[in-house]
Amino acid sequence: MTATDAAPGVDRILPDGCADVIIDLGASPHAFVVGTMSTALLTPRAGRVEMFGIRFRPGAAFPFLGVPLREITDRRVPLDGLWGARADRLIDAVIHGHVERVLTPPRTAREDEIVPQAVALFRQARGGVAVRDVAAALGLGERRLNRAFDRCVGLSPKGFARVMRFREVYQQVQRGAVVPWTRMAGDAGYADQPHLIREFQALAGLTPAQYAAERGVRFVQYGEKGEG
Numbered sequence: 001m002t003a004t005d006a007a008p009g010v011d012r013i014l015p016d017g018c019a020d021v022i023i024d025l026g027a028s029p030h031a032f033v034v035g036t037m038s039t040a041l042l043t044p045r046a047g048r049v050e051m052f053g054i055r056f057r058p059g060a061a062f063p064f065l066g067v068p069l070r071e072i073t074d075r076r077v078p079l080d081g082l083w084g085a086r087a088d089r090l091i092d093a094v095i096h097g098h099v100e101r102v103l104t105p106p107r108t109a110r111e112d113e114i115v116p117q118a119v120a121l122f123r124q125a126r127g128g129v130a131v132r133d134v135a136a137a138l139g140l141g142e143r144r145l146n147r148a149f150d151r152c153v154g155l156s157p158k159g160f161a162r163v164m165r166f167r168e169v170y171q172q173v174q175r176g177a178v179v180p181w182t183r184m185a186g187d188a189g190y191a192d193q194p195h196l197i198r199e200f201q202a203l204a205g206l207t208p209a210q211y212a213a214e215r216g217v218r219f220v221q222y223g224e225k226g227e228g
Contacts, residue, residue: 012214013041014170014204015163017058017119019069019154021079023094025050031079031087033065035072036154038163040205052094054103058123058160059115062152064103069154114138115152118145122157127165128189131157165189166203169196173208176217 015037023031026048034041036058062069067082080087086102093102121134134157135145142157149157168188172179179187185196200208 009045011043011045012205012211013037013043014167015039016167017153017155017160017163019056019061019065019072021054021056021065021090023052023054023091025052025095029091029095031091033072033077033079033082035075035077036061036069038074038155038159039203041074042205052099054099057116058119059112059149059152062112068151070150073154112148112152114140114145115148118149118157119153119160122161122164125161125164126168126188127161127163129161131161162199163203166199169200169208170204170211173212174215174217176212 017036019036020034021031022034023029056064065072065082078087079090083090090099090102093099117138118134121129121137131145132142135142138145145157149155149160153160155163165188169184172184177184181193181196185191185193188196190196190199197207200206200211204211206214
């Protein structure tokens with residue numbers, strides 16, 4: 001991503017279950033990891049920005065990073081603190097256009113193979129499925145599923161489902177949806193309109209209408225009494 005003379009401001013990055021490696025290609029190139037987020041991350045924006053990002057699907061970062069994802073949840077960590085000199089090799093590979101030579105898919109441990117299956121079930125249900133049902137579908141105990149998610153995702157299965165449900169709502173807001181709050185809440189699996197708004201505010205840092213206004217999205221809702 002390259003942006004020239006970006007206006008001063010703040011970018012709001014919403015949780016989506018993913019972890020990232022970001023290479024800042026500015027005057028002093030460096031790389032850092034953004035762990036899986038349980039709430040919005042605000043990053044300052046100004047001047048010229050030149051970055052290269054590697055986004056890992058939910059559950060896919062652990063074999064590459066070599067650290068349990070729970071240890072870096074909601075954190076920004078220098079990559080050389082995890083990789084040592086290998087971080088410099090990745091930066092050099094990005095600059096010279098041969099990232100695939102440095103970032104190759106590692107072998108996946110058997111314990112970690114259950115995570116993509118569980119992630120797929122949560123995503124298919126848009127977060128609207130109980131953890132016990134996902135565990136049962138995979139022939140696992142809930143404890144084992146929790147351990148695997150701590151290690152590979154950085155969120156508990158319940159926390160990941162919460163983010164998937166939230167994701168369904170904020171994508172509708174981004175599209176400028178015209179849907180009553182109560183219907184949107186029901187479709188996404190929230191108890192009611194106030195529940196939806198509380199959860200959105202907890203994960204995004206503002207209400208759905210405030211988020212739409214921040215992004216310049218025309219977002220019309222009926223019966224907005226529940227939003228303060």
